[in-house]
Amino acid sequence: MLISDVTQVKAAPGTVSFVRQLFQGKLNADVSGQGGVTFMSVQAGSYRADQMVAAPAEVQVVTPALDASAIRQKPEAPFRESTRAVDLTAADIIVSVGRGIKEKDNIHLVEELAAAMGAELAASRPICDNGWLPMERQVGSSGQTVSPKVYMAIGISGAIQHLVGMKGAKTIVAINKDPNAPIFEVADYGICGDLFEVVPALIEEVKKARG
Numbered sequence: 001m002l003i004s005d006v007t008q009v010k011a012a013p014g015t016v017s018f019v020r021q022l023f024q025g026k027l028n029a030d031v032s033g034q035g036g037v038t039f040m041s042v043q044a045g046s047y048r049a050d051q052m053v054a055a056p057a058e059v060q061v062v063t064p065a066l067d068a069s070a071i072r073q074k075p076e077a078p079f080r081e082s083t084r085a086v087d088l089t090a091a092d093i094i095v096s097v098g099r100g101i102k103e104k105d106n107i108h109l110v111e112e113l114a115a116a117m118g119a120e121l122a123a124s125r126p127i128c129d130n131g132w133l134p135m136e137r138q139v140g141s142s143g144q145t146v147s148p149k150v151y152m153a154i155g156i157s158g159a160i161q162h163l164v165g166m167k168g169a170k171t172i173v174a175i176n177k178d179p180n181a182p183i184f185e186v187a188d189y190g191i192c193g194d195l196f197e198v199v200p201a202l203i204e205e206v207k208k209a210r211g
């Protein structure tokens with residue numbers, strides 16, 4: 001049995017279950033194998049590489065007895081080639097923008113900050129739904145799951161569907177004008193203010209610091 005896209009492993013004496021998301025991240029399900037060999041794959045970005053602990057494990061070689069005539073699925077040509085040009089899961093620093101940016105013409109502001117910081121640019125879903133940034137830059141339950149060293153959330157409220165995609169970041173910085181925005185609950189550093197004032201000042205400071 002294969003359990004794919006696992007985000008958490010729950011181990012107790014004699015039993016193990018796996019957590020995976022259903023319905024585009026609306027539900028977390030505990031799933032376990034039905035006996036026999038269980039294979040699992042882990043959702044990209046679910047675990048931080050710097051927290052991995054190497055532990056010796058027993059390696060078991062499995063040679064499944066496969067009878068080709070028992071395979072009922074016949075693959076056809078791929079429906080759509082995967083064209084993911086941006087791999088946010090590999091980024092150390094991510095500058096992510098939300099609806100607080102107001103309109104497409106203002107996106108250049110966060111692009112400039114990302115460039116100054118050497119960061120990848122990401123976004124919340126409304127930004128990608130509006131076509132202001134490509135879908136491949138969306139973070140969240142229906143986008144990419146990321147765990148960078150720094151995640152800067154700019155004008156993002158912190159809806160649960162966004163948080164599941166970025167709460168594994170080592171350091172979260174939030175810029176939001178609403179002091180009650182849920183993003184501040186997960187932020188390590190918060191700037192409560194107007195992004196149109198804060199971001200230009202940050203760009204200037206980062207450029208100064210980098211020479």
Ligand SMILES: Cc1cc2nc3c(=O)[nH]c(=O)nc-3n(C[C@H](O)[C@H](O)[C@H](O)COP(=O)(O)OP(=O)(O)OC[C@H]3O[C@@H](n4cnc5c(N)ncnc54)[C@H](O)[C@@H]3O)c2cc1C
Nearest residue numbers: 098099100124125140141142143155156157162177178195
């Ligand atoms: C099935 C499903 C799947 C979903 N998947 C995803 C997903 O993968 N990713 C995702 O992001 N969302 C996803 N969503 C949508 C999610 O529920 C939220 O609607 C979305 O994350 C909100 O985006 P936002 O924070 O940019 O916008 P908003 O919630 O509108 O927040 C905008 C924020 O900007 C702040 N702001 C406004 N003006 C300024 C300013 N001048 N300066 C500073 N701050 C300002 C506001 O205070 C507010 O907090 C999904 C929803 C569903 C139902």
